Amino acid sequence: MKNSKISSVSALEILDSRGNPTIKVYVRLEDGTLGTASVPSGASTGSNEAIELRDGADRYGGKGVLKAVENVNTEIAGALTGKWATDQRVIDDVMIRLDGTENKDRLGANAILGVSMAVARAGANISGLPLYQYLGGAGTPRIPVPCMNILNGGEHADNSVDFQEFMLIPDGAPNFREGLRYVSETFHHLKSILNRKGLATSVGDEGGFAPNCKSNEEAVELITQAIGEAGYEPGKDLSIGIDSAANSFSPNLNNQYDLKWSGKGKALSKDLIDLTGKWLDNYPIILWEDPLSEGDWEGFAQFTKKYGDRIEVVGDDIFVTNTKFISKGIELKTANAALIKLNQIGTVSETIDAVRMCREAGWRYFLSHRSGETEDSFLADFAVAMDGGHLKSGSACRGERLAKYNRLLEIEHELKGHSEYRWS
Template identity: 70%
Template sequence: MPITINKLDAQEILDSRGNPTVRVYIELSDGSISAASVPSGASTGANEAVELRDGGSRYGGLGVQKAVHNVREEISPVLKGRSPFDQALLDQLMIDIDGTKNKGRLGANAILGCSMAIARAAARACQQPLYRYLGGSAAVRLPVPCMNIVNGGEHADNSVDFQEFMAIPLGAPSFSEGLRYVAETFHALKSLLKSEGLATSVGDEGGFAPNFGSNEAAIESIIQAIETAGYRPGEDIAIGLDSAANSFCEDLEKNYDLKWSGRGAMSSEELIELSGEWIQKYPIVLWEDPLAEKDWNGFKAFTERFGDKIEVVGDDIFVTNTNYIQRGIDNNTANSSLIKLNQIGTVSEAANAVRLCRNAGWRAFHSHRSGETEDCFLADFAVAMDSGHLKTGSASRGERLVKYNRLLEIERELDDAAEYYWQ
């Protein structure tokens, strides 16, 4: 008999910030049970799919009991009896049940939890690893780990304006060696910070969050740590940045205030000029959200000036949504899009966003969220989509390391078939 869905259930669990999120369970007719847990972001774009929160006083209004109810009472009855192998169809059914443009009625957290659980259950029923089920036999490329080793902005309580400073082991021969490169750099940075009397506590994504004297000082410390670990900046390990410019642009359009470092107010043009100085001075190969989500003209100007030198990634401006990504492609707004599963709300839609990027000659950069769980779905998804790089935090905090460790497992499974390269 064909395998079908018996039921979907859900419960409220806690994410890495101690806030509620959704875990979905799926039971198939063969008796197997699979589960998936949904991450949550702090730095979010205005057009992201909507997390459904309960409001009120419970958990400070962040409870997800409504989303749990929607899985049980609205989604499960419609999907019961259907084949778990029809991922795109089931995802579309949930979108139709919700009936809104932003998944705000059922909640993107409810829908994504079901979507991820369905994919995992189907892979298990096929006796395949998730990356193979989603990506087919061509899924052999391990992503370059863009490790966030310094946190700032809204992910830390410090004097750094930009949200993420990443070490990127683009010169490593394999994923496991690349992970070693940046993990050793992480530990070298910790020793360096200690020697300078700076704090070695970590931010939401596991990177260090000291009070540097300037934003530039954060980059220079990372470069020193790379060298201390025995690697060559720009050859073995390069730098990636995530400005998360929404966080210091109140109108989200063109007026910026580097408030945490004290650098002060800047126009879009001045911020681009500053970026140019850094790109010339430091081995930067990737820059995410250098401008705010409504600053389409600024993004375009940045890409026209630097897009032939570095990867310019749109996150809040595109929100893993093919409509916004297509607008970006048409207007040369960037040359890469961040891909976040919970930003769009289904596995199928995230995969479609990757395909759109690839067909346009863009790159797709997979990402976790600042509020994560111990679910390693992202690791398999990144391999399945063959996008070549991802960010999933630093070399600390278990909810980050579980993704890296899953990628090590996949590399071991692939053995000699495993591929690893930056471009």
């Protein structure tokens, strides 16, 4: 496309939702078209994720990203100037080769991803297309069902709950607008319940409440109660999803688990698998992410064999949006879905490859934010483009979470009824 060559690439250090440094990238084309992107950061991370480049030393407690910014402004800018912004895969491949490491730890996955996303935005802008259509192509778009984190635990909150996320899923809503209303109303009813019980209504990293529950199960009980008090029917209007983030309580990152905060003590894979069965019988749970740790491939496969025909079993830390690990998971029947996070792998093209692999295997794929987010709404457009059917982007509060949900409201409005809203 005429004038779609990159004329400049630059970056600066900004702050994410936790007040930690991250990168914002600007890609300008020859005709003046601009694409920008800001990069998220995770707290609960898999050991095989692409590596964020941090500065170390004393500045920002070692979390500064000036080295990554410099890499964008020098090496990456030099390599991409004059390239066509509409050649996304070419751009991403150039950066991957320039970095030359398996996990992007030389230039930094944060530097590479920021440029990759900004290039995609610039390509969409010069093409005169919304980002979701530019990346997803023609056809009837599907607006994802929001899986809203309304109660936090684990590494996302300083409380007594082992499991990291308890999500509300409005799979019974007629459209995204109403689905967002269902979960927002239930979120506020949950706050009222917590107040009545004398439990804290402060929120964790992703905006969910972070009370000191007596047990992990009490968290599910409270959410189920909130669904009913909001006037909805559990399992019909609203369902529940759980992210155990089991790495955070697995001392060997394999088959040993320590539920010390819930008073359960030591546990093995079998104990958690048996616990799941009891919960599935009693609560409207339709999705369970990272029920076991990233090294527990055998336990994951047993979990999926036992419950995979009842719920979506999602691998996050075990797969890290990497086709090498997703391919292994497909072969071993480790799960039936993969979580998809742009910054786990580090480029838009590689993320699309992970989605395509899941789709071709008949797996579901669950688009996700990170706990350290920005106001950038790239993820919302990307979720529509990938046609995954569901997305998690945090709770019904905090601007960096609502930026994604509000962007989806805009997309649904722009499409004027020419979109789908369905769980599967």
